[in-house]
Amino acid sequence: MCGALEGIRVLDLSRVLAGPYCTMILGDLGAEVIKVEGPGGSDDTRNWGPPYTGGESAYYLCANRNKRAITLNLKTDEGKEVLKKLIAKSDVVLENFKNGTMNKWGLDYEELKKINPQIVHCSITGFGRNGPYNGFPGYDFIIQAMSGLMSITGSEESGPTKVGVAISDIFTGLYSAIGIQAALLERNRSGLGQSIDISLLDSQISALANVASNYLVSGNVPERLGNEHPNIVPYQPFPTEDGQMAVAVGNDRQFGKFMEVLGLQEYAQEERFATNPQRLKNREELIQLITEQMKTKTSREWLESLQKQGIPAGPINTVKEMFEDPQVIARELVKEVAHPTAGKVKLVGSPLNLSRTPTEVTRHPPLAGEHTNEVLAEIGYTESQIEEMKIQRVI
Structure with missing residues (x-):
C-alpha cells in the first residue's frame, strides 16, 4: 500500500x-x-x-x-x-x-x-x-x-x-x-x-499557547500552579479514597453536572462558583470543598459516575498502566x-x-x-x- x-x-x-x-x-x-x-x-x-x-x-x-x-x-x-x-x-x-x-x-x-x-x-x-x-x-x-x-x-x-x-x-x-x-x-x-x-x-x-497569550494580554507574569490550570477551575488532580485522579471541568454546564455527581449541587448556582471567572476568583474555597468530597470514594467509583455524565476524568497512570489500558490496546x-x-x-x-x-x-x-x-x-x-x-x- x-x-x-x-x-x-x-x-x-x-x-x-x-x-x-x-x-x-x-x-x-x-x-x-x-x-x-x-x-x-x-x-x-x-x-x-x-x-x-x-x-x-x-x-x-x-x-x-x-x-x-x-x-x-x-x-x-x-x-x-x-x-x-x-x-x-x-x-x-x-x-x-x-x-x-x-x-x-x-x-x-x-x-x-x-x-x-x-x-x-x-x-x-x-x-x-x-x-x-x-x-x-x-x-x-x-x-x-x-x-x-x-x-x-x-x-x-x-x-x-x-x-x-x-x-x-x-x-x-x-x-x-x-x-x-x-x-x-x-x-x-x-x-x-x-x-x-x-x-x-x-x-x-x-x-506556550494560552500561557504566552495570557501574558501578552494582561502583562501579568504567569506563575507555577503545579497541576492546576491558569484559566479553568476545577481542572487538576484530586485525592480519592485510594489514590488520585484527574478531573477537567471545561465549562459551566459540566460544572453543574460535576457538583451533582459529588452531591454538592447546592453550590453549583452560588454566585461565587456559578461561572468560570467566579470560580477562578474563589479557587481555594472551591478546591477545598471538592477535595474533601472526593476523598469519600475510590478512584474507580468516581470515574464510573463522572464518565456516565460526560465529565472529563481519568486515572493518573504509570507508563505500564497506560500500555495496559484497553483504549491504548484498541488503538x-x-x-x-x-x-x-x-x-x-x-x-x-x-x-x-x-x-x-x-x-x-x-x-x-x-x-x-x-x-x-x-x-x-x-x-x-x-x-x-x-x-x-x-x-x-x-x-
Whole structure:
C-alpha cells in the first residue's frame, strides 16, 4: 500500500531527537528516508542508555524507524561528492548542524539549490539563523529553561521543573514536518524548493499557547500552579479514597453536572462558583470543598459516575498502566518490528490515522551504515568504488 508521501526522498543529516523525530514522521507517511551519519555511526543517541536491546539504545529506537542508514564522511571531498549525487536525486535535506557548518563544507542552501533547484532544505538549530544567540548550541533542557516553560511547570514548593520528556525537541520535530510538507505542496505550484529555518526556542515559545497569550494580554507574569490550570477551575488532580485522579471541568454546564455527581449541587448556582471567572476568583474555597468530597470514594467509583455524565476524568497512570489500558490496546499504539540484532522490537506507533494511505512500520530503526552499499549502488557506484571508499574512511 502506498503512503501519503510515497515518491518523496528525504536525506536526514540530523541526530539526537528533533530532526530524527521529524524524518520518522515523514517515513511513517511513506517517504523514503535515508539517514546519513559519520563512519561508525554519529547519532549520539545510539549510546544514550541503558536500556539497550541488541546493541541499540531504547532512545535511538524511539525516533528512527522507517529509514535506511548510510555512513558518509562529509569532511572529505569524496564524501561531499556522494552527498551531492544524493541531493540531485532527493526532495528534502534536513540537518541540525551548528550554524555555519554546512557553509564551511560548501553545502549551504545556495549551493544545494544549484545542485537541485527543487530541493527543500530544513535547518534545525537551537536558536535560529539570526539573533545574538544564533551560534549557541541548544539542547532541550536549556530551551525549556530559556523559553519560560520551566517557570510555569512544577509548584511553588518544587521550583522550576522540566517536562518529563524532551518536549521542546518533539515540538520542533512536529513543526519541521509541517514546514517541510508545506514547502513540498508549494513546490507543486512554483516548481522550486526553499529553505526552512526552524529553532527549538521559537518552537517552544509558540507551544506556550494560552500561557504566552495570557501574558501578552494582561502583562501579568504567569506563575507555577503545579497541576492546576491558569484559566479553568476545577481542572487538576484530586485525592480519592485510594489514590488520585484527574478531573477537567471545561465549562459551566459540566460544572453543574460535576457538583451533582459529588452531591454538592447546592453550590453549583452560588454566585461565587456559578461561572468560570467566579470560580477562578474563589479557587481555594472551591478546591477545598471538592477535595474533601472526593476523598469519600475510590478512584474507580468516581470515574464510573463522572464518565456516565460526560465529565472529563481519568486515572493518573504509570507508563505500564497506560500500555495496559484497553483504549491504548484498541488503538494499536504498540507496533512490533523484526530487528537484525534485537529480534522483535516493540515501538510506539504513529498517531496519524489516514483512511486511504495509512501509516505503516515497514523498516526497523537501522544499524549504523546498514544500507550504505545498497544506496550507493542505486546512484551509480560500483562495488570496487564502494570498497575503496571504505578503505579511505569516506563511508
